[in-house]
Amino acid sequence: MQYNNGNEPDIRVGIMAEKTIEIELEGVYQCGSKEVTGKGSAFFSGNDIHAKFESGISFEGEKLVFQPTDREACSLLLRDVTIGINFHWERKEDQKFRGGLELIREGENIRAINLVPVEQYLVSVISSEMSATSSMELLKAHAVISRSWLLAQVDKHESLQSEEEKYVTTRQTEEELIKWYDREDHTDFDVCADDHCQRYQGITRVVSANAATAISETFGEALTSNERIADARFSKSCGGISESFENCWEPVHHPYLVKIIDNPEAPQGFDLDLTAEENADRWIRSNPPAFCNTTDAKVLSQVLNNYDQETTDFYRWKVEYSQEEISALIKKRTGIDFGNIKALVPVERGDSARLIKLRIEGTKKTLTIGKELEIRKALSTSHLYSSAFVVDTEGEENGLPAKFILTGAGWGHGVGLCQIGAAVMGEKGYSYREILAHYFKDALLEKVYS
Template identity: 60%
Template sequence: MKEPQLRVGIMYEPKISFTLNGIYILQQNGEEYTGKQTASYINDKIAFDGLVDEELIFYPKFYEEGSFDLFDVTIGIKFHWERKEDQRFKGALHFICEDEKLTAINVLSLEDYLVSVISSEMSATSSMELLKAHAIISRSWLIAQVIKGAELKKSETNYQSIAETDEEYIRWYDREDHVNFDVCADDHCQRYQGITKQSTKLVVDAIEATRGLVLTSEGEVCDARFSKCCGGVAETFENVWEPENHKYLQAVIDNPKIPAGYDMNLENEEAAVKWIRTSPEAFCNTTDKEILSQVLNDYDQETMDFYRWEVSYTQGEISELIERKTGKEFGQIIDLIPVERGESGRLIKLKILGTKRSLVIGKELEIRKVLSESHLYSSEFVVDRVGEENGIPAKFILKGAGWGHGVGLCQIGAAVMGANGYSHKEILLHYFKGASLEKRY
């Protein structure tokens, strides 16, 4: 296998300004360009320098020397810390038309992409063993996505991620958002901010030391997922995404031993309630700022209550929020009722009971979207109804655990393991049970 070339979707706007640093050649006319440029969407075509075409491909005359800047790139799309940044990228720049906008796609080699991802996902000053572990899972996930995308194209089947009846709305979010490139640049895929984030020799060394190394299971490259904080137990893949079992993405207790005094059958409501309302020992249960700074960038450190958290809504706030997010009129909200939990205690299905209607929603990200202006930290929560009058609560308090979907590697747990002397192989095999390490190129 050769090192793959990747297509990464960066931004989506009707008009995109960019600067070419070094000499770039436009494939459509063979001309050389450098400096500040602008491309615009016009009637399903791209207007640039007197050209009107369906796509534009700028590639650097000298790959190692060329880079380009994109301005006002939105990062953290629909997350609580969403903001805009100017970003710089290595490799080629490809513009296409999608949804009456331009899509800017960065085309570059996989290993160059990883240098940025590791520096964007976490601090470039993290421990070497954590960086090696993250390089391997990021590389594995990416190759698995490229393979999966190619298989979906070949099969020509319509990828389904919504199941809807009058009583239920179940949706998961994975492949359907981008069919014209391999991955997006935001947290929906892997956080990628080009060469904007300052990398270090440590990151480059970690990637070089693991070059071509991936996690495999039964000969296939693992779809190696990760999230910020599992809340003490990692979740199984099929409870978050499509109903497909992966042997290496199962529930994992993020602790060398089972915490004393807990029933770990967290699909059981009583066991889940005790687990979420308390703070059991786990690798990811840490307040060590030095360790957390390895995983949490500046804007991530605005969030420090990730292991156990709490949000509250008045009756007016929650009824308005749910109606706006679902597009359905529930009236006043009477209750939020757990219907089904996964093995980590995360809600897979939640029943919203209102005075005008009720509906069961899922999976975890849909629940997080409906109950927050951006996203709840996770779907692992319990609900307290406060100030009930005539069966209608005045307030809802959600007490929760973890940050993210919780499947696969827990970044904060892995950072603690690295700080405690675990090797990258030990970290990986803790979270991906039964997987193997294999060099593919």
């Protein structure tokens, strides 16, 4: 198949949204009929966005677009960009980008959007998502899935805009709240720059020769299925078995995003129908062999940046809450007063044992919630590692459990490529084509533009 008439497309990446945005242009940029360089700030005045620079040049309008006069020589700096939004390592940093800058209104904030070619974007994504010292085959595999996912989101964005019916991600009744989170939250740009989409930090991180080579050697390559770009997904650790797409997001079946055993052979002694509670319980409490079941620091450093390496217990993990802690946490995170928590009851599980639906039984209210990220958000101050967990209780206070113990498996939604598993495969000598074939059954690897 051919994408975008065979030419590399540009994309629009949402970087940050603040009331005031501090900018530094290195090199000459053009906005309308005027050229500008140096430091400036953007803010609202009336209904327009104003941008004033130290040189005395200013701009105003409903939308401002700054394009570099030399794409290779020019760069732009945005100050205090929030990274890791809602994760335990959330922080602010200054970030530098190639390409253009678009400023638009987003509610009461100004939204900064980076206008950048796909392949340039991908070099940053690969450098941001993984260590530049990763094996070449891992970098190539990640380049292909990142490119595939990105192009699929651009296509989806265009199709959603053309549909008359509003895209719905929430189903709610008195007994049940089912919600999923995907890129359709973004209506003014193609993708965001944080983990909600793909971690993109421009040229803030040093781009290694290996990352650039991986992009160059897979230039224009994407996974396809039924003559469409495949919506390739990835997460940190599947926990031994990957999840099916429809169990985490919209109820659409993708034949290339299905249950995959992350091992050359099925682990012995398990019934791998993990939708059954008894089988899921045994699987989660065990430590079966898998590509992503590793403690090899060299391998993990290929996938996990310094702040990600703060997490060490990802394959199997445990979290404990007192009655007071879990009642307050669930109320804060859901906005619903359940009272004291009587029980957390698994209702429905996916193919990897991840919970699709969980019933929260409280002294004031009982409600079933899903899908997986809604469950993870409700049970952690940021995001629980995954929704593949079982629940135990200890002790009793006033007829209620005194402590809740969550024992879990994996890190992330578990759909598509398992980053840690793929890193292990790369170290074992698998090619990027073999890695992709392992995680994306029945998808084709094609050159969609050149």
